[in-house]
Amino acid sequence: MHGLKTGWRAAAIALALASGMTMAAAKDTLTLGLPIEPTGLDPTIAAPLPIRQVTWGNIYEGLVGLNEKNQIIPLLATSWTISPDGLTYTFKLRPNVKFTDGTPFDSSIVKFSLDRARAKDSTNAQKQFFEPIESIETPDPLAAVIKLKAPTGLFLYHLAWGDAVMVDPKSEPTNRTDPVGTGPFKFKSWQRGTKVELVRNDDYWDKGVPKLAAVTFRFISDPQAQASALRAGDIDGMYFFTAPELFKEFEKDKRFSAVVGSTPGKVIVPLNNSRKPFSNMKVRQAMMSAIDRKAVIEAAYAGYGTPIGSHFAPTDPGYIDETGVWPFDLAKAKALLKEAGYPNGFSATMKCAQMTYVMRTCEVVQAMEAQIGINLKIEPSEFPAKWIQDVFTKHDYDVTVMNHAEPLDIGIYARPNYYFEYHNPAFDAIIKKADESSDAAQRDKYFGEAQKILAEQVPALYIFDIPQLNVLNPKLKGLWKNEPISEAYVRDAYWEN
């Protein structure tokens, strides 16, 4: 019996040593945990954020990119000019750029990529970004001229998104499983259910970049398993750590650097504006006044997160703080509800997805609205499948809770058939003006007006900006703290000695 026991222990120690050995080697590799495995590796044919986290700026690049401050930077285009009428964009392309399969990057690639995105049978999740395009001309291999049907202020910004990356026609059919781009890393392997491995692109156009030789993205969905993998040293860091209640422990632990950043993710409580009583603005204002945003953040995200007063994230340019429009005020809430003709409140159902933070938000919102007599019955709605079908597609809901993760997406309130059922011609006109202005300051002004309208009219209750919680090895540098767009951008990551 005793011999058996020592045998076991020896085996276990041997195993531990075997796994420890790889860790001790000179550090130019990175194993980064991500909570959700991507469904495919082509961001131009599907919407899920995990696809962008792995590929955006790491494997694929667009004509332009974004920096951590959400500003547009040159990438595959070295410079560009916009005609005074805002209709013609002329891009000068970066010379001597090759895809990792050898295909040279030139203006024909630009034409192919954007034509594919706007084609009739395109399955690009943001096809509307490419709809303003009238034509794409390629006067010479290093120049691309894009003509628009109407001035579109955010056109250039949207070209920085994952949906607009440059695609090699040769690899296009297989990019989903075997991605090829111009980025600093190239795809090596994908062990489904476990990890995606990238290696340095030695022919990358920006010499000296990237600093790491290889990056492995490990997918760990269970928050306890994320914490365990960090503590056991199996991963060098966890991006988008999904258990805020465990995050405090890592903040105290010297072995880790726990970083709270902000994201474009807005946790809101959409109200079905076409249904009674939510069609009554006073009801919506009463519901907003009954919400103590700080208390929701405390309960739903352990106190991390920034209160918001409109459909705009603090990471987005043009953000204004509108949380003061309807501050937490129960007396005011009750008065508004009475004015609206519901002195005794009313009952409605709230469709809630199963994600922990959504469920917790639902429960707190339910308790807060109950204080002014509004009885919200929580109805679980499986996300994504059932929620998207019932709420998003069929608009069959009273109240729901959702995280809208796209940056600068306030324009969805102007869409004719969006699930909020919010119809306001004055708002639509402002969004149209913002869309058409290519001057940033002018656009910010219109977005400011749009934020004010939503804050005042509350088509949805605006609760908080969801934080990005990263737990990293303190020696790991060069990763972004804030997330202006969905990414796990490892281009500039390095190990500090």
Add this chain to the structure above:
Amino acid sequence: MRTLLLRRFGSFAVTLLIASLVIFAVLDLLPGNAAEILLGTSARPDTIAALQQQLGLDQPAYLRYLHWIAGIFTGHLGQSITYGVPVGGLIAERLVVTVPLALLALLVSVGVGVPIGVWAAARWRKGPDRAASVVAQLGIAIPDFWLGLLLILLFSSTLHWFSAGGFPGWSHPARAIGALILPAVALGLPQAAILIRITRASVLEVANEDFIRTAQAKGLPARQVLWRHTVRNALVPIVTIVGLQFSFLIAGAVLVENIFNLPGMGLLAYQSLQQRDLVVIRSVALFFAGLVILVNFLVDLSYLWLDPRLRGRR
């Protein structure tokens, strides 16, 4: 024997056919579809329609069913909607994790459960029996995923003997087995607890039979009476439970796979169901159904070997 096998095979095929119909129908009735999920909350209806057409989701149900069944016979199960790779390969990748894990867990279950159960029965109503019964109660009450968390806390986070999860692949067999040990223990111990109780009860029942008294009366040593006569005759219910446990360990390990971040069948089933990747989930579900039927068949066959009285019957 041959007619028995033939008849068994016939009923195997018919059961699978019925299972395939039920699986297809139930999955088709689920709300939501893969195209809506893939394109997210910004997509417009025309884009979703284009993707549905590309994925063949707009075809009538009977055509999709026939296509699937034809695919099973020709070995082309189709392409996963979410991963974009052939379903057969996807299942095979998961089986190389799940089958060894299930076998290891079964080893823990049988290796711990049967000896303790027999020992408890042999010391009926004495200290060891009472201790075993407390241990069994505890084992049944502790959920496997929670046990998994405790094991990780002790052996990975504190002692650093094992990695906390993930699967390195079989190119390093030692590391692969190392990655399966903790989850196998977490899965196997609660099953062992069940086996302790079943074994104990079954052995006690046989121990009261007349032929055991005869064996004792003719002066056989106690050990021989216990193992050759009592345990041997108590095996039928034990084997039945072990068979059920194997099916459970293949298909029902999803919580433990999640805790240990193991890419097994359970997680594949869960993920593809969540993403409404019907191409994957229906083949996975049919595989589970086939496996359960097959294991039951093997258990039935083992009865013939365990109980000679059954051999003469049809």
